Amino acid sequence: MSPVSIHSKLPNVGTTIFTVMSALAAEHKAINLGQGFPDYAMDESLLELVEHAMRNGHNQYAHMNGYGPLRKALADKVQYLYGSRPDPETEITITPGASYALFTALATILQPGDEVIVFEPAYDCYIPQIELMGAKAVTVNLVFPNYRIDWKEVRAKITGRTRAIIVNTPHNPTGSVLTKDDMLELEAAVAGSNIIVVADEVYEHLIFDGLQHESVLKYPPLRERAFAVYSFGKVYDCTGWKLGYCIAPPALMAEFRKIHQFNAFTCDTPKQVALADFINNRGVFLGLGSRLQKKRDYFQQLMTGTRFRPLASHGSYFQIYSYDAISDEPEYDFAIRLTKEAGVATIPVSSFYRTPVDNRVLRFCFSKRDETLAAAVERLKGI
Secondary structure, three states: OOOOOOOOOOOOOOOOOOHHHHHHHHHHOOEEOOOOOOOOOOOHHHHHHHHHHOOOOOOOOOOOOOHHHHHHHHHHHHHHHHHOOOOOOEEEEEEEOOOHHHHHHHHOOOOOOOEEEEEEOOOOOHHEEEEOOOOOEEEEEOOOOOOOHHHHHEEEEOOOOOOEEEEEEEEOOOOOOOOOHHHHHHHHOOOOOOOEEEOOOOOOOOOOOOOOOOHHHHHHHHHHOOEEEHHHHHOOOHHHOEEEEEEEOOOHHHHHHHHHHHOOOOOHHHHHHHHHHHHHOHHHHHHHHHHHHHHHHHHHHOOOOOOOOOOOOOOOOOOEEOOOOOOOOOHHHHHHHHHHHOEEEEEEEEOOOOOOOOOOEEEEOOOOOHHHHHHHHHHHHHO
């Protein structure tokens, strides 16, 4: 019998670099500073709230749009942080993770032949999701070494087929953040058009150095044309929960929910109930940035004992380091060798480009226990 065959919708896509490097780390017993997840315990009080919710009967389906009190708590949080209050009934939907929310937003708006502007290096799900919709990713490289946006190039690449622009702040993989000037440039670029903004803001609370998170929700001309996407898992140290949410104007959210209802339909109920209580205490998210900045600063201090050179990181779990004083090897090759020989796994930033751009830099995740970071740097001192 001949084997069954299918026509691949993603013929040029293989296994993600995160899976590759994590598997290699496990094989060589390397310290994994590649994949973005904490190795320390999440807030004990949030665990207790989940247990309480389960023991008090919150174990059946939540509403398709998400647990009502959680959506209300999120609306209150947005009002407090960004000065506008989305309607929890018509503008907020709880999703099984941020990647799901991004996928659903793109599925909502894209038709075959549409174009989406994507800034590279880019989180690896953006372009495959666009291509699954039969649309085309139009890439704009962030300007090295500060990874800023060249808005002149953005305007030059906008065409009559441009349907969306994806922005990500704080940025994965680089840790750069968008400024107020960037948001005003974005406003000007899309003004008078039918372009949708898809804003990946999953690290919204993890921002450093006294900077403010410039959310699309702070800017009314962007707010009215944006899907803003967030992650509970990233900011509350529980990435395995795969819970996030999306905020969009009523007309956009109504279409988003049409797709959502026939896909995941709903999300884990007891965790939603717990989060509703948890985030009503503003202190749980207001202190997140300073806590993680301490880890970034600690890691930077340790790394002064190596030949790696830091690039600026003002947010997220990540910092980019140059190894130009160590080797001329391509990023992928050097990352593999570092895992095998030094026992430290990282992510080559070239993997975040469709056509690799090799600046001899690696992404390190510093959202780890101090002992983990110290042990990793001890190994890196020998490189």
